[in-house]
Amino acid sequence: MGVKRRIVGIACLLVPAGALFLIPQLLGTFHLELLSTYLLFALVALGLGLVWGYCGVLSIGHFLFFGAGAYVVALATTHLGGLSVGYLPLLVLGALLLAGLLGFLISYISFSLNLGELFVLVTISLAIVGEKVAMDQVKLFGGINGIILPYWVVPSDMRGFFQITVVVVTLVCLLLWLLTQSPFGKTMLAIKDTERRVQFLGYNTNLVKAIAFAISAAIAGLGGGLYAILTGFVSPTLLGFIHSFDAVVWVVVGGLGTVLGPLVGTIVVNIAKFYLSGFLLKYWILAIGLFFVLIVLFIPQGITGMALRRQKQSVKISLIGRMRNLRRRGCQESENAE
Amino acid sequence: MKILNMAHGEFFILGAYVVLWITTAGANFWLGVAAAPVILGAFGFALQKGLLRFLQRDPIAAILVTWGLGMIIRQSLQIIMGPRPYSVSNPFPGSVSLFGVAYPAYRIAIIAIGVVIVLAVLWLYMKTSFGLQIRATIHNRQMAAALGINTGRINAVSFVTGSALAGLAGALLSPLIPIGPLMGLHYLIKCFFVVIVGGAGHLIGTVVGGFVIGGGESIFQFAIDPVLAEILIFLVALVIITIRPKGLIRV
Numbered sequence: 259m260g261v262k263r264r265i266v267g268i269a270c271l272l273v274p275a276g277a278l279f280l281i282p283q284l285l286g287t288f289h290l291e292l293l294s295t296y297l298l299f300a301l302v303a304l305g306l307g308l309v310w311g312y313c314g315v316l317s318i319g320h321f322l323f324f325g326a327g328a329y330v331v332a333l334a335t336t337h338l339g340g341l342s343v344g345y346l347p348l349l350v351l352g353a354l355l356l357a358g359l360l361g362f363l364i365s366y367i368s369f370s371l372n373l374g375e376l377f378v379l380v381t382i383s384l385a386i387v388g389e390k391v392a393m394d395q396v397k398l399f400g401g402i403n404g405i406i407l408p409y410w411v412v413p414s415d416m417r418g419f420f421q422i423t424v425v426v427v428t429l430v431c432l433l434l435w436l437l438t439q440s441p442f443g444k445t446m447l448a449i450k451d452t453e454r455r456v457q458f459l460g461y462n463t464n465l466v467k468a469i470a471f472a473i474s475a476a477i478a479g480l481g482g483g484l485y486a487i488l489t490g491f492v493s494p495t496l497l498g499f500i501h502s503f504d505a506v507v508w509v510v511v512g513g514l515g516t517v518l519g520p521l522v523g524t525i526v527v528n529i530a531k532f533y534l535s536g537f538l539l540k541y542w543i544l545a546i547g548l549f550f551v552l553i554v555l556f557i558p559q560g561i562t563g564m565a566l567r568r569q570k571q572s573v574k575i576s577l578i579g580r581m582r583n584l585r586r587r588g589c590q591e592s593e594n595a596e
Numbered sequence: 597m598k599i600l601n602m603a604h605g606e607f608f609i610l611g612a613y614v615v616l617w618i619t620t621a622g623a624n625f626w627l628g629v630a631a632a633p634v635i636l637g638a639f640g641f642a643l644q645k646g647l648l649r650f651l652q653r654d655p656i657a658a659i660l661v662t663w664g665l666g667m668i669i670r671q672s673l674q675i676i677m678g679p680r681p682y683s684v685s686n687p688f689p690g691s692v693s694l695f696g697v698a699y700p701a702y703r704i705a706i707i708a709i710g711v712v713i714v715l716a717v718l719w720l721y722m723k724t725s726f727g728l729q730i731r732a733t734i735h736n737r738q739m740a741a742a743l744g745i746n747t748g749r750i751n752a753v754s755f756v757t758g759s760a761l762a763g764l765a766g767a768l769l770s771p772l773i774p775i776g777p778l779m780g781l782h783y784l785i786k787c788f789f790v791v792i793v794g795g796a797g798h799l800i801g802t803v804v805g806g807f808v809i810g811g812g813e814s815i816f817q818f819a820i821d822p823v824l825a826e827i828l829i830f831l832v833a834l835v836i837i838t839i840r841p842k843g844l845i846r847v
Contacts, residue, residue: 316656371834375600375655379788380834386785387830394824499781503663510660540675547667554660555647 270518274428282417290420292532294488297423299324300524301430301481303508305474307520308434310509312443313470314450315365316378319385320505323361323475325497327353327482329392332405332492343410350483357479362472369464385499392494404493412490419488426484427521430477435517437473446470507550513560522562599648599658599755603666605784607636607759610669611766612775616682625687625771632767633760640759644752652751666780673777681776706768713764714803717757721799730754793833809833 282290306320330353335341341349368380392399399405413419437443448456449463457463486492495501505524512523527546535542557564601607614635615628643665651658688701721727732740733750741747773779786809793805812832816825 316659376792378600378659379792383785383788383792383830383833387827390826506660506663540671543671544668544675547664547671550667551661551664554657554664555650558657 274424277424278421282420287416290416291488294416294420294423295485296525296528297427298481298485298488299505299508299528300427300521301484302478302505303512303520303524304427304430304434304517305477306505307509307512307514307517308437308477309467309470309474311515311519312438312450313446313467314453315467315471316506317381317471317474317502318378318506319381319383319388319499319502320474320478321501322381322385322388322497323357323478324482324485324501325388325392325492325494326360327357327479328486328492328496329399329405329482330356330479331411331483331486332407333398335407335411336405346411346487350480350487353483353486354476354480357482358472358476360479361475362468365471365475366464366468369467382499382502385497385502389494389498392497399494400492402494404491407486407490407492409490411487413487423484423488426480430480431517431521434477438517442466442469507546509560510550510558511553511560513563515559516562519560519562523560526561599652599751600655600662601755601758602659602663602784603669603780604662604758604762604787605780605782606666606669607640607762607780608766608783609673609775609777609780610639611636611763612684612770612773612779613673613677613766614763615767615770616684616775619684625684628770629764629767633764636763636766637756637760639763640756641752643759644755648755649748649752666784670777670780677777679777681774681779683774684770686771702771706772709768713761717761718799718803726753789829789833793836808836 281293285293302320302324305323306317309315309317327350331346331349334349334352364380364384368377373380393402395401438446445456445461445466449461449466453463456466482496485496508524508527509520510523511527512521513519531542531546534545538545553560611632614632615625618628618631619625647661647665648658651661686700686702688705691698692701692704693699719727721730729740729745730750730753732743732745733747737747740750789809790802790805793808809829813825813829816828
């Protein structure tokens with residue numbers, strides 16, 4: 259494990275550095291833009307990975323916060339006069355704060371209501387309601403046509419924007435890692451394990467969960483704000499349910515309970531989508547659906563988790579082991595029944 | 597049973613597709629309505645025995661697997677039937693005058709059939725010893741198992757019943773709705789609202805929830821615009837769970 263850890267540590271330094279200096283030299287504008295988009299999507303997955311993997315709270319509406327961030331930047335740049343490129347970081351910060359606040363309010367109210375597993379339904383419903391509102395309010399949110407941002411917002415230098423994205427994602431990963439190592443992170447993990455016991459120890463678990471949710475929503479909002487700048491266009495589908503479930507797929511594929519897993523999952527799935535959907539065409543969604551089901555069944559720790567934990571066993575063995583576990587669980591279930 | 601079936605909407609729309617296939621093959625509409633719950637029930641049985649049985653301990657994995665399955669069904673329908681919506685001809689095209697208002701005959705037939713089915717399920721749930729076993733399992737699974745109830749079988753039967761009912765609902769509504777691959781999702785959300793309002797785990801609550809959501813939506817849609825109606829319904833659902841955290845009706 260020690261060697262493995264060191265390799266991971268070195269990779270954590272080398273990959274961002276390589277991404278920062280090497281990739282902009284190698285790739286053209288088109289691919290840089292794609293990669294930036296994936297990195298911004300990965301921010302949603304990173305946030306979801308925090309709140310789901312470390313706190314046990316699943317949200318199937320996390321793109322609501324991404325979309326909210328995107329709309330903040332879009333509305334500010336189209337409606338406020340006298341802005342220039344220098345103001346953009348301020349707007350992105352606004353997107354981050356607003357998404358965080360929205361996440362805090364939604365989650366704190368929901369947790370106070372003691373919804374339990376129904377919280378998942380609330381997040382789904384909110385994503386759908388959000389999409390409907392954005393689609394319906396044509397005057398404010400541009401309706402189904404969305405909002406096209408002013409010309410000056412869109413980055414002219416894609417290399418520079420890509421480097422900013424890499425820096426932002428790296429910082430977020432670092433922050434998340436520090437957070438998970440902090441006492442707050444330990445409290446989150448304890449809540450995921452047994453919430454009732456943490457309550458007995460005197461913690462306000464609803465508040466801890468809501469803060470974790472707010473942080474993850476803020477990260478998604480940050481991604482959304484940058485996304486609006488990158489594409490120069492926002493539309494209601496950004497808020498919606500389909501994208502939100504994609505984020506769940508990315509997190510599951512990448513690995514739950516690791517900081518970097520969701521990032522890896524997002525990049526892998528999206529790159530696979532880009533290359534495979536070309537020749538698989540409409541069978542692509544079929545393939546990803548099947549792949550997703552298999553991952554949930556057999557590799558619940560995701561690809562990063564698998565690489566970190568099962569270094570001695572080959573994939574094949576761990577697959578068979580998983581199947582055995584599944585069968586054993588099934589047997590126990592029927593034994594219980596008898 | 598603590599299984600949140602994210603593919604339930606797809607089961608519903610598959611029921612409608614079954615009617616579509618059977619009527620285009622030249623057979624009677626009602627044959628399709630009879631076949632849909634059987635086919636969907638068998639499908640649910642295979643799914644429960646082959647997959648979900650193993651995921652009983654892990655509700656989140658069940659959510660993910662059923663969503664993946666929903667994705668597969670949606671896309672398969674898209675590939676086989678194409679994205680365009682189909683329609684089924686109405687078996688009772690006429691209208692009936694009811695309290696001086698003309699009302700489509702088929703809708704009245706649906707209301708009658710719906711009432712019969714709800715009563716039948718309620719009877720099964722409340723009056724038979726099998727229903728008692730189901731209620732015991734929902735209430736306390738381990739205790740029920742200790743008392744000799746085969747909880748694995750109860751799970752399977754509930755899931756199959758749920759799938760068959762979804763198929764039947766889809767089949768019955770098929771003449772009234774556009775049948776397209778993505779329609780299932782639309783209805784899934786409505787089901788969620790109903791369950792949130794009614795409370796999961798007891799039937800009367802679900803029926804009342806259905807009335808509150810369905811009726812409320814129609815009234816709001818009539819009075820104000822449809823999107824606002826949906827938001828209002830969502831707020832109503834939230835207010836209801838604030839006041840009655842266990843759902844409207846308590847058993």
